[in-house]
Amino acid sequence: MSAATTSFIDRRTVVDWLGIVPFMIFALMFLIIPTLYLVMGAFFTPDGQFTFRNIADLFTPSIISAYWISIKVSVASSLGGALIGFFLAWAIVLGGVPSWVRSGLLTFSGVASNFAGVPLAFAFLATLGRTGLVTVLLRDWLGFNLYSTGFNILSFFGLTITYMFFQIPLMVLILTPALDGMKKEWREASEILGASTWQYWRMVALPILWPSLMGTTLLLFANAFGAIATAYALTGSSLNIVPILLYAQIRGDVLHNANLGYALALGMIVITGISNLLYILLRMRAERWQK
């Protein structure tokens, strides 16, 4: 009797685990092993010797500068996106605007946060390119030549402005629930205790919100860091950011060392991995106040 029961339980446990085998095989084959393969490859020479050479080679000026531009664009677009996104989220949650503005902005954010890649680059070229609408209008109406100021859509600044088109909506989408979670009682309590609006924000609201703000900014950073299609369509290969360098490396081994390519990929994973990890940790902190 007892033997039969144990074997029944065992069979059941086996069946239980069998149920997720297809998913696990898929995840291993198309997500985990390909990534691990590159990560391991970063530590080997082409003939299979263990080495730190590839990692050290990442610190050559051309690769360092690629990482540096990537980080600058990602930081600028995530900070800009976070700042404007925060004010927009604040405006629709606490600014007392009509509810149709709120639902309109949230719907639009859902669309715009997914409108990335090649078409986004076209949109900004058509707007701020040399013959774009804004450039032409500024020239014809105000006699102001945008391009004489050194502005170029195919540059660091241009790429940052373009990336913000999907960064701002993402910030709005993630931050609106966080602002919704701010209890009215906190505001009232601080007002009763004689706090000004500024004091309320500095001593109550921002300390509660900062994990959400920081975390989402990090998410935006990782989001921009891994993006390639927009940059590639916008600047071709003239702006040397990491994903574009990696793209060129995959296409034609421009670094003349396959394993250095793996190290380049590893560097990307490390950077996006760290910012996502911090995002998760900060998110857990932020949720303490939202119960």
Add this chain to the structure above:
Amino acid sequence: MKTQKILAWIAIAIGVIYFFVPLIGTFEFSLRMRRGEYSTDAYQSVFSDMQFRETFGFSMVMALLTIIFGMLLVVPTAYWVRLRLPQIRPVIEFITLLPLVIPAIVIVFGYLRLYNSSSWIPFTGSTSGTNALLVLSYITLSLPYMYRAVDTAMRAIDVRTLTEAAEILGAKWPTIMLRCIFPNVMSGVLSGAFITFAIVMGEFTMAALLNRPAFGPYLQLVGANKAYEPAALAVIAFAITWLSMGLLQLVSRFSKMAPSRP
């Protein structure tokens, strides 16, 4: 209170200007093809381009296959984890979020090294194999969205009771899956499907590096070679995104209004 409202409107005005000027600019630019007047020449040029139709059709097929096979993978897994293995849910959730952490270009780089024509599984050795790998890569990319959509829908229904009720009535596993679980999480399946569609239609990296004639690489090619067609294509792409997201919101609103019956 008054300044707050003014500040709010200023913020919204900045947002509206930032978001609408590029859209208006793109639309205006797409009409400029004929010198001196507005015309729809750029759109006619796009729609009459054979390559547009071919790549658009190709990406549509890829998107549909991604949705079908992705859902066949995600729905049973999410169901099974909720029913039998709740203890490993964090692990599964973590795995489904990985594609957001690992950049797409890194994932496809790994594929090209692991599954090239001289490897043990030569996916890229043949056209159909490469197409299959492309679909699999799209399933990977859309995993975070599909899994979350389906899992959220599954939270709303009582999976265990439904399954037990179906079992008592004599249903076998295929019947339970197809006639009880799938219809009940349809809102999640559809949400996941629409977002997947939007992602796949414009995706560039995977298709370009796997050398498949998809819509994303075609867009890039047109962008590099033509003046006004890219703007028209951007308008079309924006309309596609808007359509998918609009349908998504419609579905989620609809399912909120009609909560699942007990």
